[in-house]
Each structure stands twice: as C-alpha cells, then as structure tokens.
C-alpha cells in the first residue's frame with residue numbers, strides 16, 4: 001500500500017482500489033453480522049450544508065419578503081449561474097471561480113418548493129454520493145438560507161458578508177425567507193420532497209428511482225445559523241486551524257468566544273436531528289469543523305452508535321490550539337466519536353498531541369485517545385477528486401477553442417497558472433512576490449513568461465487583501481512590463497468551467513502555494529487536465545494536505561520567496577522526460593485515490609473500528625430502579641467504595657482531592673443505617689482517609705490497596721503488611737527521587753507500606769516517557785528480587801507489597817458479613833478491578849456461594865488458620881452491583897457503569913434518602 005490512505009498503521013498488502021475497498025467493506029459487514037454486531041446497512045452523513053438548495057415561493061405576492069436590506073458585496077458573489085467549488089474537500093465553503101451550467105431544478109406540481117443543486121465541496125459530495133452504490137444513505141444538513149429565487153448556489157454565496165460581524169441584518173439575502181415564517185406543513189412538504197430527490201450523482205450512477213441518497217434538513221434559527229457559520233466557524237475556528245491566530249490577537253481575538261453559544265446551539269440541533277432519524281446499526285459520519293461537538297452529543301444520546309468524525313481542514317499544532325478559549329469543550333466534543341479521521345498523518349499527530357498536552361488524556365497502546373474509558377481511534381485518509389468526472393469535464397468541446405485562444409494570446413511565452421480563493425491563507429500575495437523574485441533572479445524570463453492568476457471571492461474576502469493584491473500586480477507590471485508585455489494577468493472573478501480547464505491545460509507550470517490548506521483539489525484537477533496536454537509540472541506548497549501525497553510535485557515553503565522563484569525556474573526549464581516521469585506518478589496517485597475510494601475507506605475504517613470494540617462487552621448504565629428495589633428488599637447491605645476517581649473527581653494535586661459536602665452527606669446517611677456496612681477501599685494512606693473521612697463514626701476504611709483496615713465504629717487500624725519484608729521501600733524511594741529530579745512537576749507520595757510517584761503536573765509527554773522508563777527499571781530489576789508489585793495508575797506509578805490488593809479486603813468484608821444480600825461496589829481504576837473480580841466469584845450459577853477464609857483473615861489472626869471455616873453467603877447475583885466509573889466501552893469486569901463521581905454520589909444520596917425515609921426497614 002502506498003502512503004495515500006491509512007488507518008493507523010500502514011500495511012504493505014492492502015489493496016486500495018475502489019473494487020477492493022468495497023469488497024473489504026462487504027466482508028467486514030458480513031463478519032460483523034455473523035458475530036452479532038448490529039448493522040442496519042445504512043450510512044448517515046452529517047454535513048453542515050445539504051448539497052440541495054431549496055427555494056420557497058409563497059402563495060401570494062403580498063407574502064413575499066421585502067427586498068434585501070443589505071445587497072451582496074459584489075456581483076461576483078452571486079454568479080449568474082451556479083458554480084462548482086473545487087479548491088478543497090469541504091473545509092472552506094465559499095464560492096469557487098468555476099461557473100457551471102444551470103441544472104434543471106426539481107419541482108413537484110403545486111408545491112411551493114423548488115429544489116436545485118448546491119455546488120461546492122465537490123470532492124466530499126461526490127464521495128458521499130458514491131456510497132449509495134453499496135448502501136442506503138441519508139445526508140443530514142442545514143437547508144442554508146431559504147430564498148425565493150429558484151437558483152442553484154455555491155454554499156454561502158448569498159450569505160457572503162462584507163462585514164466581520166454576524167448580526168442577522170448583515171446576512172440578509174435577496175428574497176430571503178426567514179425560517180420562522182415557514183409553517184410546519186411547508187417544512188413537512190420539503191422534508192418529503194428531499195426524501196426522494198435524485199441528485200445528479202444518483203442519476204450519474206444510474207441508480208433506480210427510490211434508491212440513492214435521501215436528504216434530511218436541519219431547521220436552524222437564522223440568527224444562530226449565521227452566528228455559527230460566519231461567527232464561530234469563520235472568525236474563531238477557521239483562522240485557528242489555519243495558523244492565522246496572530247493576525248487577530250490584538251484586535252478581535254478577545255471576542256473569540258462571542259459566537260460560542262450559536263456554535264453550541266447549532267451542534268445540538270444537528271445532534272438532535274441525527275438522533276431522530278437514527279436506527280440501531282447505522283454508521284454515522286460527521287463531516288468537518290462546523291460540527292465538532294456533535295460526536296459527544298451523540299455519544300450521550302445514543303451511547304451505542306458508531307460515530308466517525310472526518311476533519312476536512314488542517315488541525316494545528318497543540319501550541320496554536322491551546323489558545324482557543326473553548327479548547328476542552330471542542331476536544332471533548334470530538335472525542336465522543338469512535339474514530340476521528342484527518343486528511344494527513346501530521347494533522348492526526350497534532351490532534352493526538354493536543355489531547356495529551358492540553359487535556360492530559362492518555363494514548364492507548366493502539367494510538368487511540370482514552371477519555372474515561374471511552375477510546376476514540378485516530379486515523380487519516382486524504383480526500384481525492386472524482387477523477388472520472390474531472391476527466392470527462394476536460395474533454396468538453398468548449399475547452400479546446402478557448403485553449404487555442406489563450407495560446408495565441410501568449411504565443412512564444414511560457415504560461416504559469418494559479419487559481420485560488422482570495423483568502424489570506426491561500427498565499428496569493430506571497431505567490432506574486434515570488435513571481436517578482438523570479439523576474440529579479442532570473443531576468444531571462446522578463447518578456448518570456450506570464451502569470452495568469454485567477455482569484456475568486458472568499459467568505460473571508462477582505463477589501464484590504466484585494467487592494468494589496470491589485471497594488472502588487474500593478475507594481476510588478478510597472479516594474480517588469482512594457483507596452484507589449486504584461487507579466488501578471490490577474491482576474492478576480494468567477495470563470496466558466498471551460499475557461500478553467502482551458503487554462504489548466506495550456507499551463508507550462510501550475511503554481512499552487514497556499515500558506516495552509518486542508519487538502520487542495522485544484523492541484524489534482526491540474527494533473528488530470530494535463531494528461532492530454534503538455535504534462536507540465538506543478539509547484540506546490542508543503543503546507544497543504546495534498547503535498548504529502550504529491551512527492552513528484554516541486555514542493556516549496558511559500559514564505560521562502562527565493563525557493564519558490566527557484567522552483568518556478570526549475571519547472572519552466574524541466575526536460576520533457578522529467579516532466580513526463582513526474583506527471584505519470586502524479587496522475588497515477590490522483591486517479592487511484594479518488595473521492596470514491598476515500599468514501600469507501602471511511603466506511604471500511606469505521607466498520608473495522610467497531611469490530612475491534614466488541615459490542616457484547618459494552619457495560620450498561622446502572623439500572624436505578626433495580627438498584628433501589630434490591631436495596632430496599634435486602635436486610636443487610638454492603639457498600640465497597642473506592643475513593644479517588646469514584647467519590648472524588650481526579651484533580652491535579654493529590655492533596656486537593658477532598659470530599660464534597662454531598663459525598664460526606666451520602667456516606668453519613670448510609671453508614672448511619674444499621675442495615676448498612678459502608679467501607680472506603682482506597683489506595684490512599686490511613687492518615688489521608690482519617691483526615692477527611694475519619695469523623696464519620698460508622699464508616700469502615702481500608703487504606704493502601706488493602707494493606708490496612710479500620711473496622712466501622714473503631715479507631716484502630718489493622719496492618720496486614722506488618723509481617724512482610726518492607727526493605728524494598730528505601731530502594732524504590734531512591735529510584736523515584738531520581739525520576740523526580742529529572743521530571744519537573746512530579747512528586748512522591750510516601751505511605752506506610754506503599755509508595756507512589758505522581759507526574760500529573762508534569763509535561764504530559766515527558767512525564768509519560770519518564771514513567772515508562774521508571775516502570776521498566778522497577779519491573780526488570782527490583783520486582784524480580786523483591787515481593788512487590790508495580791502498578792500503573794492514573795498519571796502515577798505505585799509500588800506495593802505483593803500480598804496486598806483490594807480484592808482481598810472485599811473477601812474479608814464478605815467473610816465477616818455473610819448475611820449481606822446487597823452489595824454496591826464502585827471504582828474507576830485498574831486496582832478496583834480486583835474488587836470486581838472478587839465479587840465475580842459469587843456470580844456463578846450456584847444459588848448461594850461458599851467463601852473460603854481469605855488471606856487477610858488468616859494472616860493477622862491470633863488463632864491458627866484451621867480455626868476458620870468456609871462460610872455460606874446470602875448473596876445472590878441480583879443483589880450485586882459492581883459499578884465502573886467511566887464510559888460504557890471501558891474494559892471492566894463490572895456489571896454496570898456510571899459516567900462520573902457525581903453520578904456515584906447521586907446514587908448514594910438517593911439510596912441514603914431511602915434509608916432515611918423508611919425507618920421500618922431498619923433492623
């Protein structure tokens with residue numbers, strides 16, 4: 001397999017042709033069905049915009065909205081006929097510069113609605129549509145502004161503001177119909193039409209009527225919709241993801257949060273819409289940076305849903321991302337997905353390191369991100385173009401005469417072609433300066449080369465940038481031009497599709513040098529357009545997603561003007577043989593890795609991910625009613641509760657993890673009920689537990705993972721480690737000190753018979769690295785000679801005596817309370833699994849279990865071990881509530897899960913209130 005599409009690790013044997021990937025999808029689905037994983041055969045895609053434009057004609061003229069308050073910025077914002085965006089997969093939704101023929105709008109007789117094509121995001125749209133060949137499909141997206149004009153639009157073309165604020169009036173569109181004015185019946189009518197709408201892709205694929213992709217609109221409040229898109233998406237996330245943060249720092253960045261409520265509200269509306277149409281077994285793919293909160297919202301609403309998130313934009317380095325005020329909300333939103341996929345490996349690496357460095361999350365052994373036991377896998381798979389369609393487009397009869405005309409116009413001169421949106425990240429200014437440098441450094445080109453630069457208006461188009469570009473063009477032409485020679489020809493306008501391909505095919509050199517670009521599809525179109533032409537080379541910026549797949553292009557740093565000029569010179573001077581070799585490689589890449597293979601890969605990767613997850617192992621949420629009814633009917637109940645991460649949330653400094661008033665209230669209530677025996681079973685030392693919980697009279701405590709116990713109602717501790725060899729503690733302390741000196745922020749917690757090294761406050765990557773080194777040293781040297789166990793905890797490394805663990809204490813408590821009929825046992829950590837394991841022994845089919853005297857009973861007993869008899873337990877399976885704190889997908893032996901310590905406390909408080917309210921239950 002080459003480097004184009006990968007899921008975590010490259011494999012040399014994978015075949016990524018469309019046929020092969022589809023077969024792999026088919027096989028995975030068959031395997032999943034055979035192993036009981038539910039699959040509906042449907043794929044739901046969630047995109048910001050529907051690729052369908054709906055225009056609405058009111059029944060009477062009097063109903064028509066008044067003329068627009070704010071006219072569009074310039075005529076090119078609203079082309080006479082629809083345009084096709086082609087600059088990138090999906091990230092930038094603004095208008096492109098290629099004009100398209102107007103398709104026939106679809107209208108049902110008597111309907112108020114007319115449907116047409118919304119152009120733009122052609123790579124994503126064609127990829128998604130291609131999956132209709134193998135799957136039932138739904139696309140969920142915003143309707144966009146609804147207008148009375150029955151035209152097809154580039155996304156956001158009408159909404160393109162000439163202002164940086166997101167107030168509603170700024171987005172007034174011609175004949176815009178406010179969503180609130182569209183009655184439920186009219187909405188229902190549109191929803192019905194969208195179910196059966198046949199896109200040009202469906203028609204192109206020859207799918208029968210009734211098959212293909214159905215569309216589901218998300219109805220958004222107008223103000224929120226624009227606050228979301230032109231506000232938070234375009235003013236906060238887009239610049240951040242494209243490393244433009246510093247441009248706004250002094251002025252607007254203070255308001256980076258201004259549109260957050262709209263972003264959150266729109267994401268919630270999308271998640272709700274998905275939940276409404278979801279069927280168990282659907283695969284859900286969420287697309288792009290507009291919808292980054294949807295995965296976690298869906299995870300809450302549909303815990304078992306299979307959710308993928310594809311990010312079409314770049315993902316910046318953690319040092320940039322950490323500036324975002326809502327960084328944690330955005331990361332947590334994304335991490336609700338089962339699989340997060342980026343365009344390139346480097347974006348995925350930035351994301352992973354952001355999760356680790358900014359949020360302190362852990363990376364799993366498979367490279368996923370673990371959040372409270374839910375693992376989001378990370379992958380990358382670049383989007384491609386619909387090569388077949390582009391190929392067909394390059395053969396349109398209108399192209400050749402136009403190409404001929406351009407050739408004639410610039411006869412005897414080399415032609416450099418550039419086509420970009422006029423957006424600061426596209427690097428047009430830098431490109432012009434580099435062209436000037438070419439003429440300076442290689443004066444032989446003066447009079448012999450022209451740059452034809454087409455720029456189309458972008459949503460973030462600024463008059464300042466437009467002026468800067470015009471001035472620069474005038475300067476170069478003034479400096480290097482003459483009466484019969486103009487070096488730069490700049491067209492800031494929409495051009496016709498035929499003109500676009502004519503331009504690409506006559507080029508002697510393509511120069512595409514954005515400062516950042518998620519992918520960039522123009523470069524792929526250039527390669528295809530050159531197949532039947534000169535096979536001219538491409539100069540590409542190394543800061544585009546596509547560059548990692550285009551090794552045969554001349555790659556440059558667009559900020560290094562000398563380097564770009566030299567690459568232009570090299571491209572213009574290249575021999576035909578080298579051009580052909582390079583072109584052939586690029587052409588193979590572009591035509592093998594298409595939008596269709598990309599989409600099939602997404603289906604495959606999500607299926608592979610959920611296959612590895614094993615649905616059968618998902619832990620169900622705690623059944624509150626059952627818990628409470630078992631509690632009420634039991635004559636005696638046990639509570640076996642871990643502390644950190646279970647009764648108190650994990651915090652940066654161990655000493656700050658103090659119990660909340662609610663926790664104390666719950667423990668007091670429960671332990672005051674004589675029917676209850678309540679134990680805290682913690683890794684903490686006795687001193688900490690006594691300090692914070694010692695005043696609760698009837699509370700039992702076990703410290704240091706079962707090394708010590710203080711029975712309810714008693715003050716003295718029993719030490720189970722008394723007779724054990726403890727000489728190793730000094731040696732471990734020395735090793736921990738060594739690592740503490742080398743790991744800023746780390747600290748040692750010395751307990752009576754165990755010792756913990758914490759690195760939560762250290763640099764996350766360095767801390768983890770040091771932890772692994774230290775663990776290695778302890779396990780391979782000390783632990784072989786000494787009776788110790790090394791435990792990897794939550795950002796800590798613990799060493800304790802081998803004989804001690806929390807499971808032993810659980811057995812001991814059961815042994816002395818054999819009449820207990822109810823057990824609530826909760827924990828969040830690996831050490832708590834010992835408790836669950838101990839209780840699992842009693843969940844067999846046997847009606848009542850027998851318990852042999854545990855080690856912790858015999859170890860400290862005055863009497864000989866033979867004195868102790870096995871006991872009969874009153875417990876039955878129904879009365880045991882082992883509870884993992886974390887996500888349902890967390891690997892655990894517990895039978896149930898809750899998501900947070902707050903949820904544990906809430907259950908305990910509710911049970912405590914039952915105790916208080918039902919004194920008749922007391923013994």
Ligand SMILES: O=P(O)(O)OC[C@H]1O[C@H](O[C@H]2O[C@H](CO)[C@@H](O)[C@H](O)[C@H]2O)[C@H](O)[C@@H](O)[C@@H]1O
Pocket residue numbers: 642643644645646649650651652653654655657681682683684685749756758760793794795796798829831
């Ligand atoms: O068995 P537990 O009650 O869950 O205790 C396990 C360890 O918890 C403590 O460390 C952890 O919690 C700290 C406070 O939230 C956090 O700062 C640290 O990073 C965690 O590892 C405690 O300090 C250890 O002694 C316990 O063994």
